[in-house]
Amino acid sequence: MGDRPVHFEFHSSDPAASVAFFEQALGWRFDRWGDFDYWLATTGEDPPGIDGAVEAAPEGVEPYTMNTVQVSDLEASIEACEKAGGTRIGDIREIPGVGRWARIREPGGNHFGMMGPL
Numbered sequence: 001m002g003d004r005p006v007h008f009e010f011h012s013s014d015p016a017a018s019v020a021f022f023e024q025a026l027g028w029r030f031d032r033w034g035d036f037d038y039w040l041a042t043t044g045e046d047p048p049g050i051d052g053a054v055e056a057a058p059e060g061v062e063p064y065t066m067n068t069v070q071v072s073d074l075e076a077s078i079e080a081c082e083k084a085g086g087t088r089i090g091d092i093r094e095i096p097g098v099g100r101w102a103r104i105r106e107p108g109g110n111h112f113g114m115m116g117p118l
Contacts, residue, residue, distance in 0.1 A: 003069045003070060003071050003077070003114075004069065004070065005050060005067045005068065005069050006050055006068060006069065006070040006115065007051065007053070007067070007068040007113075007115070008050060008065060008066065008067050008068070009052055009055060009065065009066045009068075010052070010053070010054045010055075010063070011055060011056070011057035011058070011063055011065070011066065012054055012056060012057055012063050013056075013057055013062075013063050015037065015055060015056050019039050019054050022054070026043070028042060028044075029041070029042040030042075030054070036055075037055060038053055038054075038055045040052075040053050041053055041054060064111075066111060066112065066113055067112050067113070068101070068112065068113035068115050069112060069113070069114050070114075071115065071116050072116065072117070074100050074102060074114060074115075074116025074117075077114050077116065078092075078102055078104070078114065081104050081114075084107075085106070086104050086105060086106045087104070087105045088102055088103070088104055089103040089105055090102075090103055095115075098115070099115045099116055099117055099118055100115070100116050100117070101113050101114070102114050102116075
């Protein structure tokens with residue numbers, strides 16, 4: 001089997017409304033992460049399922065969803081994506097206490113993240 005999605009992000013035009021919606025409609029719990037306008041979502045306790053977050057969509061960008069896949073070797077996984085026709089978008093980012101993250105565009109145009117260890 002391959003690497004699996006471990007996190008999602010809803011990039012919202014109105015994060016407060018999105019958080020309130022998911023709390024009320026689906027019973028999810030949200031906690032602000034540090035001083036960031038980034039709200040971690042706990043979607044439940046029983047597998048299967050993944051947790052995620054809500055944050056503001058960048059200015060001028062339509063709301064979208066970003067899924068992140070956990071990988072054991074970020075550079076090797078980026079290389080495998082590129083060999084398969086994908087493209088890395090931007091630099092690798094270090095997320096303190098979490099890991100190193102890269103954004104990939106697959107040949108069909110979808111973007112997703114890959115998270116490797118620090």
